[in-house]
Amino acid sequence: MTVLQVVALAAVAVTGTATVLMRDVVRQVVVLGFFGLALAVLFLVFAAPDVALSQIVVGSTVVPAMLLLTLVKLHRSRRDG
């Protein structure tokens, strides 16, 4: 277990906990993006570059974008009654 792997694990733990402890939903989505990036670094450091390539885009861009757009739709539908 090299230093880099320990640091990556710690980063995943910290960002994961921070995502759960956020109160505002929009900020939670942004921290979720950081969690996705930390997870991508973890995969890379643990010798899984293919998964890391997918996770970089999916975890930092696609999933937070989908979550934000769903929040907008929910907000709009709640506002329209």
Next chain:
Amino acid sequence: MSTGARRALVVAGLAGLGLLAVWAVTGLPDFGHPIGRYGVLAPQVALAKRHVTDAVGGVTFDLRGLDTLGEELILFCAAVGATVLLRAERPGEEEATEESQRVPPRPAGALRALGAGLGGPLLVLGAYVVVHGHLTPGGGFQGGVILAAAVLLVYAAGQLIGLEHVRATTLVELAEAIGAAAFVIVAVGGLVFATAAMANFLPFGTSGSLLSGGTIPVLNIAVGVEVAAGITLILTELLGRALFDDREEDS
């Protein structure tokens, strides 16, 4: 039970669980050990029999290709499901076009500059990752999401994508369907041209060159097209079809 007693119970339980977890993790073997027999065999078979240098790609699209077929259809069904749900709840055609024609506020200069500068390189990078999936880490899914991210970046930088003579949304739907169908057709082709479904029936070529691995680069391209189109479709439906410039041409 009072709050204090509950809290004490939770802390005691979590502490016990934490001690057990630490004991378990320190008793694990080192990362990478023990090396299983499949881990030794898979790269050898992928290189010797299929002439691919990316063992992960070889396993995903050839040795365990049937699982990937299921995965692709899962993404296809997710995109179709999201499209059906989001189009069914749209209020009416006039209000829908009015909502999608509403121009969003002009994004910041830095974002526009980034979008202009990175849009083209992201497309090239995505195509590179898709096509070289059997040589280097990457492949259809990885390149496909990069392509979808390129489209999203262009939209976030304030530029709507429009095409002449064809609606861009229709093109994206067609691309997704063609990608999924191409995968299934290649799988059935294995049944027709070789002994079993998903069998690798194209010539293998020399390892390390672009044209190697038989059906693996073909499947990579099919998956890349399908994933890019699927994720773009989900995003554009969530945006109320505002990602593309779909004004009807009078041609």
